[in-house]
């Protein structure tokens with residue numbers, strides 16, 4: 149099978165690594181890819197939302213599977229575009245229709261969906277310019293902290309946890325009156341703050357059946373001890389020690405199965421990955437958010453722990469036959485430690501020479517923000533490299549990743565030294 153994978157992060161590097169291992173994978177293209185993905189296939193320059201250009205490549209390269217790594221392509225409607233074109237409709241896409249991608253594309257849509265299907269989530273109300281004054285009154289009587297979410301895609305920046313009513317009113321006005329998040333913030337979800345530990349659960353569904361992938365926990369803050377600004381993710385571990393069989397059974401019964409049944413009952417076409425961003429509140433799982441793609445950096449530990457052949461899973465998904473497949477999760481633990489650029493998640497330099505690859509032993513390096521320049525690898529993003537390791541225990545895996553993280557060198561290298569520290 150010829151595969152076109154869209155994206156250029158650590159997630160896509162780990163997916164490319166996994167796809168390449170499949171005997172079913174013939175030609176693999178990654179667009180635009182990075183210095184790491186080039187080890188597993190051919191990088192192609194492509195914009196992720198230029199559907200005509202994606203179509204052209206699919207026809208020229210006789211692509212059988214189009215794998216959109218990130219949400220932008222899916223929320224923009226790549227699935228519907230392909231399925232309504234006779235030249236493209238045979239291509240398997242692990243990803244939902246545009247309507248179903250609203251689970252990630254609109255926080256209000258996701259909250260309404262959960263309410264309709266009795267899926268546990270924080271209580272909420274939604275407001276827009278027409279209900280602005282009502283929103284202010286709602287904030288003023290809301291217990292603190294209070295959570296404000298821009299309705300649309302905001303690249304992970306649209307959530308504000310306000311500690312005071314003044315802060316909440318200010319953020320609310322900025323979103324609605326000053327369009328601080330553009331169109332994404334024209335509508336705002338205001339919700340109850342939940343206290344607990346977060347985890348990420350993933351399934352691949354064919355719309356009826358599903359296979360659950362290994363779960364993971366990511367570390368979002370830049371600073372040790374979960375302090376400082378939110379980032380795209382500074383590391384991840386899998387499995388998640390508190391997600392035992394009893395807890396995962398609750399996740400299955402209360403969240404995964406009602407979500408898939410809800411999509412089906414509402415005629416929302418969904419063949420692809422569902423990422424459940426969950427929080428464990430006193431032993432009970434609640435949904436913080438849905439995403440219609442895999443997580444980053446979670447994928448950098450989920451793919452290593454998935455023993456099934458990924459291409460074969462996607463083919464079964466395309467045939468609506470995921471009931472014929474049993475999920476196989478490795479008994480080993482995995483962790484990933486993200487090496488980032490100095491300054492990230494704020495402005496950071498690019499083009500710094502990365503060295504020390506030959507000293508890395510026993511870990512896998514998934515490239516996130518790297519590029520090839522005159523045969524050398526240089527930094528090209530805030531998140532640069534994910535250092536993933538296996539171990540019989542999480543502690544073993546972490547020791548290996550930290551040893552190898554110290555071997556990689558570039559100016560301004562930073563990483564958190566406390567990934568997995570609490571377990």
Ligand code: AMP
Pocket residue numbers: 270295304307339340341342343346425436437
């Ligand atoms: P989201 O973009 O919805 O994933 O939100 C970003 C982050 O904000 C989440 O990963 C949580 O850490 C936090 N968050 C979002 N909603 C809530 C909530 N209702 N209670 C507590 N924390 C939340």
Ligand code: GLY
Pocket residue numbers: 366380381439442443444445446
């Ligand atoms: N790690 C969180 C995300 O991919 O959205």
